[in-house]
Amino acid sequence: MKPHRTRFLSLTAVTATAAMVLAACSSSSSGTGSSSNGSKSPILIGTSLSLTGDFSADGKAFQRGYQLWASDLNSHGGLLGRQVKMVFLNDSSDPTTVATNYTKLIAQQHVSLVFGPFSTLLTVPAAKVAARYGYAFPEGAGGGPSAYQLNLPNLVNPSPPIADQLVPFAQWVASLPASQRPKTAAYPQVNDPFADPMTQAAEAILSKAGVKTVYSKIYPAENPDFKAGADAVAATGAQMVVLGAVDIPTSAAFIQAFEQQHYNPKIFAATSGPDQGSAFTSAIGGTGKATGIMVPGGWYGGIKNPLSQAMVTSYLAKYHGTASGINADVAEAYSVGQITAAAATATKGTDNKKIIAYWHSGVTIPTVQGPVKFNSSGQNTVAQKFIFQWQKGGNFAQVLPSSASGSVSVINPKPNW
Numbered sequence: 502m503k504p505h506r507t508r509f510l511s512l513t514a515v516t517a518t519a520a521m522v523l524a525a526c527s528s529s530s531s532g533t534g535s536s537s538n539g540s541k542s543p544i545l546i547g548t549s550l551s552l553t554g555d556f557s558a559d560g561k562a563f564q565r566g567y568q569l570w571a572s573d574l575n576s577h578g579g580l581l582g583r584q585v586k587m588v589f590l591n592d593s594s595d596p597t598t599v600a601t602n603y604t605k606l607i608a609q610q611h612v613s614l615v616f617g618p619f620s621t622l623l624t625v626p627a628a629k630v631a632a633r634y635g636y637a638f639p640e641g642a643g644g645g646p647s648a649y650q651l652n653l654p655n656l657v658n659p660s661p662p663i664a665d666q667l668v669p670f671a672q673w674v675a676s677l678p679a680s681q682r683p684k685t686a687a688y689p690q691v692n693d694p695f696a697d698p699m700t701q702a703a704e705a706i707l708s709k710a711g712v713k714t715v716y717s718k719i720y721p722a723e724n725p726d727f728k729a730g731a732d733a734v735a736a737t738g739a740q741m742v743v744l745g746a747v748d749i750p751t752s753a754a755f756i757q758a759f760e761q762q763h764y765n766p767k768i769f770a771a772t773s774g775p776d777q778g779s780a781f782t783s784a785i786g787g788t789g790k791a792t793g794i795m796v797p798g799g800w801y802g803g804i805k806n807p808l809s810q811a812m813v814t815s816y817l818a819k820y821h822g823t824a825s826g827i828n829a830d831v832a833e834a835y836s837v838g839q840i841t842a843a844a845a846t847a848t849k850g851t852d853n854k855k856i857i858a859y860w861h862s863g864v865t866i867p868t869v870q871g872p873v874k875f876n877s878s879g880q881n882t883v884a885q886k887f888i889f890q891w892q893k894g895g896n897f898a899q900v901l902p903s904s905a906s907g908s909v910s911v912i913n914p915k916p917n918w
Contacts, residue, residue: 543586544579544851546571546841547606548616549627554594558749558780559619559830563642564589565820566834567616573815580842581850588612592623599623603630613851616837619830620747621645621663621694622722628656637856639841641833645694649878655853657860659836659873661884663695663772666797667703667743669901670770670888673911674741675710681913683740683767687716689730689755690745696772699797700745703770707741715739727751731758738764744771753784760790760918767914770795775891778802779826788895793915795890800832800870801825801897805907808839809869825897836868 548567551560571585579585588610592599599618606612607630617640618627624643628651631638638655640648644663648656674682686707690700697719708714715737720730731754734742742759746752752774759765775781775796782788802813802824812835813824841856843866848855866873871885888901892912900911 541583543584544581544614545586545588545610545612546614546616547588547590547603547610547612549590549592549599549602549606549618549623551594551619551623552589552591554592555750556594556619556623556748558777559642559828560591560594562777562780562828562830563619563834565828566641566831567838569812569816569819569831570835570838572819573812574838574842580845592618594620594623596623596626600626600630603627607631607634607636614841614845614853614856616834616841617641617643617658621648622747624648624656625651625694628653631655635853637841637844637853637860639837639860641837642695642830644880646698647694649880652878654861654877654879655857657840657875657879657881659840659866659868659870659881659884660833661799661870661886662880664698664702666799666886667699667770667772667888668706669886670743670795670797671703671706673888673901673903674707674712674768677913682710683712685715685737685739686712686741686743687734687737687739687766688714688718688743688745689716689734690719691725691747691751692719692722693745693747696745696747699772700743703743712741719745727754728758731755732762735759735762735764740766741768742766742770744769746771746774749774749777749781749784752781756785756790756794756918765915765917768795769793769915770797770888772797776801776829776889778828778897779822780828782826782891782895788891790918791891791895792893793890793912795888795900795911797886797888798829799885799887800829801887801889801899802827803897803907804871804899806869806871808867812869825895832869836870836873839868840866840873 571587575584590602619642621643628638632653632655641660688704690697752771775794776798782791844856844859860875872883873881874883876882887899890900892898898909899907
């Protein structure tokens with residue numbers, strides 16, 4: 502998708518965008534990254550992202566989310582009366598490189614603030630570097646238990662904690678009438694602190710409900726043979742598959758192998774991949790192949806949130822496409838910007854120590870993903886948790902919890918590939 506000149510927005514959209522930016526600008530900060538309010542030089546915000554390597558699809562989506570937030574903020578006067586300038590370094594999806602990058606951003610490039618990378622795997626080493634320098638560390642994609650177990654006060658995440666994100670899905674399956682409930686399930690998982698806790702929590706619930714596990718395997722993170730794993734899953738004939746994936750390539754590899762084997766599980770859910778809009782559907786051969794696939798998350802393009810709707814309008818004006826095609830990573834990244842702007846505005850500066858204190862003051866901050874309120878470990882305790890499903894016509898819809906506003910009926914069973 503190529504950027505183009507920004508379109509004029511309707512009066513309603515302009516009002517919503519202004520409200521979104523104002524809501525984003527209410528909060529606090531402290532540390533070596535502080536700067537004078539009197540200076541009109543840009544506020545430098547640094548981040549390391551996976552622009553190449555295994556997480557590149559997500560890293561590029563995060564970059565787009567950070568850039569969109571900065572652009573929207575700058576078009577409404579910037580932050581603290583100054584423009585925001587994002588500084589991006591490529592970590593190539595490597596934990597060692599990500600630590601080096603944050604050291605460089607803070608100690609050499611002297612950015613005022615930093616934003617987190619993509620994935621729990623990279624967040625853990627990066628957060629430790631930021632903590633050593635006294636920098637606040639807002640991040641939107643490191644929601645695994647290992648990140649929160651660091652108990653670092655500088656680390657906060659506005660996105661839903663991942664460990665229980667598949668709980669609504671598992672509870673729905675468990676509640677199905679016996680005639681509709683799958684009798685067997687497979688749980689292939691890539692070795693990752695994001696994918697595994699979510700998948701294993703679902704398996705525990707479903708096992709108690711009488712769904713027999715016929716396959717459960719964790720694949721190595723380095724050079725896993727997903728084709729062989731997918732063939733092994735297909736050989737079991739499991740009626741349900743819950744795939745512990747962390748990116749589009751993993752999900753696409755399993756789906757393509759299942760299709761080649763003419764294996765059609767009645768229910769298919771993945772922890773990541775299907776939430777990434779048109780990048781996902783393109784990888785698996787079109788929206789028709791996606792129909793029936795489910796994925797957890799805290800955001801999608803059609804969510805009834807005025808801040809989100811304004812962001813979607815801004816995104817489509819800049820990048821084209823459809824609301825359903827927007828990668829959820831964009832909203833996760835955008836929320837990081839919002840909670841940071843809120844803190845800096847409330848504390849009237851970019852002092853990292855004050856920003857951290859503000860986030861832990863019990864305040865609730867509105868974002869495109871919904872309300873955000875942090876506990877001592879940095880988890881968003883009021884995060885919204887939904888299950889989404891690709892439905893006919895390429896519609897990406899909220900389906901669970903069924904009682905939640907905006908949820909539509911689940912397509913069950915999943916159509917054949």
